[in-house]
Amino acid sequence: MARECVDVLGPAGYGAVQVSPPHDSMSKGGSVWWDVYQPARYTLTSKFGDENAFKNMIDACHGAGVKVHVDAVVNHMTGQGSTSYGGYSFSKYNYPGLYSSWDFRNSPSCVIDDEDYKKNGWRVQNCELVSLADLDTGSGYVRDRIAGWLNRLTALGVDGFRIDAAKHIHPDDLAAIKAKLTGSPYLHLEVIYGEGEAVQPSQYTGIGDVHEFVFGRKMKEQFTGQIKWLRTFGESWGLSVPADRAVTFVDNHDTERKDASKNDATLNYKYGDTYKLANVFMLAWPYGTPRVYSGFTWSDKEAGPPSANGGFVTDTDCGNGRWTCFHRQMAGMAGFHKAVAGTSVADWYDNDDNVIAFSRGNKGWVAINNGSGSVTRTFTTGLPAGTYANVAGSGSVTVGSGGTASVTVPAKSAVAVHVGGGPTPTPTATPSPTVSPGRVAASFNANATTYWGQNVFVVGDAAELGSWNPANAVALSAADYPVWKATVNLPAGRTISYKYIKKNPDGSVTWESDPDRSFTTPATGTVTRTDTWR
Ligand code: ARE
Numbered sequence: 001m002a003r004e005c006v007d008v009l010g011p012a013g014y015g016a017v018q019v020s021p022p023h024d025s026m027s028k029g030g031s032v033w034w035d036v037y038q039p040a041r042y043t044l045t046s047k048f049g050d051e052n053a054f055k056n057m058i059d060a061c062h063g064a065g066v067k068v069h070v071d072a073v074v075n076h077m078t079g080q081g082s083t084s085y086g087g088y089s090f091s092k093y094n095y096p097g098l099y100s101s102w103d104f105r106n107s108p109s110c111v112i113d114d115e116d117y118k119k120n121g122w123r124v125q126n127c128e129l130v131s132l133a134d135l136d137t138g139s140g141y142v143r144d145r146i147a148g149w150l151n152r153l154t155a156l157g158v159d160g161f162r163i164d165a166a167k168h169i170h171p172d173d174l175a176a177i178k179a180k181l182t183g184s185p186y187l188h189l190e191v192i193y194g195e196g197e198a199v200q201p202s203q204y205t206g207i208g209d210v211h212e213f214v215f216g217r218k219m220k221e222q223f224t225g226q227i228k229w230l231r232t233f234g235e236s237w238g239l240s241v242p243a244d245r246a247v248t249f250v251d252n253h254d255t256e257r258k259d260a261s262k263n264d265a266t267l268n269y270k271y272g273d274t275y276k277l278a279n280v281f282m283l284a285w286p287y288g289t290p291r292v293y294s295g296f297t298w299s300d301k302e303a304g305p306p307s308a309n310g311g312f313v314t315d316t317d318c319g320n321g322r323w324t325c326f327h328r329q330m331a332g333m334a335g336f337h338k339a340v341a342g343t344s345v346a347d348w349y350d351n352d353d354n355v356i357a358f359s360r361g362n363k364g365w366v367a368i369n370n371g372s373g374s375v376t377r378t379f380t381t382g383l384p385a386g387t388y389a390n391v392a393g394s395g396s397v398t399v400g401s402g403g404t405a406s407v408t409v410p411a412k413s414a415v416a417v418h419v420g421g422g423p424t425p426t427p428t429a430t431p432s433p434t435v436s437p438g439r440v441a442a443s444f445n446a447n448a449t450t451y452w453g454q455n456v457f458v459v460g461d462a463a464e465l466g467s468w469n470p471a472n473a474v475a476l477s478a479a480d481y482p483v484w485k486a487t488v489n490l491p492a493g494r495t496i497s498y499k500y501i502k503k504n505p506d507g508s509v510t511w512e513s514d515p516d517r518s519f520t521t522p523a524t525g526t527v528t529r530t531d532t533w534r
């Protein structure tokens with residue numbers, strides 16, 4: 001996570017990252033993902049690492065301008081097991097040094113039934129969620145322990161909390177815990193909307209933002225149907241909390257695992273381009289605070305993430321197929337979301353089927369083709385004239401003086417451009433046919449991995465390479481990705497220093513590491529530099 005904050009999340013413009021529950025939890029030795037939702041004690045000795053690693057992660061993320069949110073599991077403790085990842089021994093209702101049986105609502109103990117959700121709000125908040133020992137959040141002692149845990153995290157630098165199973169904590173209890181918090185961490189609550197249920201999301205909006213589960217359900221419905229209907233998307237669609245209180249998402253770690261036939265199922269990474277396009281829409285349309293979900297790949301829905309030595313999660317590798325690293329695919333759109341903040345939707349277009357386009361003020365424009373055929377037309381973009389990089393894919397869009405642009409949107413893809421993402425100069429991929437005397441054609445071939453919205457340039461001490469000014473660097477073409485290429489005419493017989501740089505969706509620049517690269521151009525002919533990003 002620390003690495004990802006520095007390399008990807010920060011440069012892309014993501015505002016925050018929500019991490020998995022970091023408390024010491026019951027251990028199922030790596031066989032399942034959900035043991036982390038059974039807290040054993042409030043220490044940072046989890047399957048994800050220890051307190052040092054956690055603190056380093058926070059510092060690295062803050063250094064990259066990314067806030068850190070923690071998934072806080074405070075409605076309950078465990079329902080099974082006896083040993084934690086940190087080597088602590090406990091039993092249900094008995095956590096030495098922390099809680100004993102009287103801190104739970106277990107006399108008489110009851111377990112929430114499916115029909116309780118509609119009929120009995122008291123049982124939803126006081127009985128056990130899937131047999132997990134339900135904390136007596138009405139007790140001062142319990143409230144102090146919970147607030148103490150959250151305050152320790154705040155002291156380490158945590159900026160916000162997802163409150164797990166908030167629906168199962170009475171709003172008055174949650175408000176009392178909130179009143180004991182130091183600072184003002186951002187709270188977002190998991191209160192799942194269910195039609196006709198006794199406990200409703202609207203009862204919690206006075207405490208924090210609320211996860212809008214209707215959003216993901218609607219995204220699945222529309223993107224597996226016709227997206228032209230999204231023109232009117234908003235609160236009137238039966239969303240459960242107002243936009244300014246909603247955290248939106250296409251899926252989360254629970255909904256991605258629901259059987260597709262269930263009405264609370266959502267899209268997930270297995271839907272490929274359809275999933276991607278729904279996320280593009282979420283980041284482009286003004287509704288709520290969007291959250292992109294990034295997890296690990298699975299076929300068994302119980303299976304845990306890649307781990308070793310009894311379930312300790314190994315470092316994420318975005319190249320081995322075990323992790324979706326989906327946040328990388330949305331990196332360009334995170335920059336788009338940030339760039340268009342505060343603007344409204346205009347210039348709506350749809351083809352009466354599965355292609356839509358709209359602008360966000362004079363800051364951004366997006367086209368989404370959820371259909372099976374490519375579409376080429378002249379769109380009104382609302383943008384100032386210029387050439388902009390497509391941050392939802394590859395290539396660029398040239399907007400004319402009237403704000404219109406002729407754009408091709410291939411089937412199942414999107415084009416998104418925004419002001420400030422940096423107009424990409426047209427790649428000078430082809431050498432000019434005649435090389436004037438005293439000059440030689442130098443080809444730069446750089447093997448560089450990028451995420452969506454990032455582009456590679458070469459910059460150096462020659463005027464033709466921008467005289468070390470990134471703004472005048474030469475764009476490389478991604479046509480042979482991961483090898484980025486350009487050919488530049490350089491003075492013959494001269495020693496040239498250069499480096500490759502990446503321009504990020506938010507306009508910032510990432511430089512290769514030192515030292516500078518250098519070579520001497522020949523007296524005549526051509527020269528090719530074959531390099532790997534470092
Ligand atoms: C596991 C086993 C259980 C066992 C239990 C205790 O699967 O068989 O009884 O352990 O030993 C996750 C997993 C659970 C897992 C649990 C603890 O999903 O399977 O139980 O971890 O390890 C309701 C809640 C909502 C909750 C969902 C799952 O309202 O808060 O159920 N979501 C959060 C997390 C989950 C997590 C927990 C809570 C527990 O996101 O990942 O559970 O910390 C309607 C209602 C919803 C209701 C839903 C149930 O839609 O409107 O409110 O959600 O039905 O499907």
Ligand code: CA
Nearest residue numbers: 125134168169
């Ligand atoms: Ca409860």
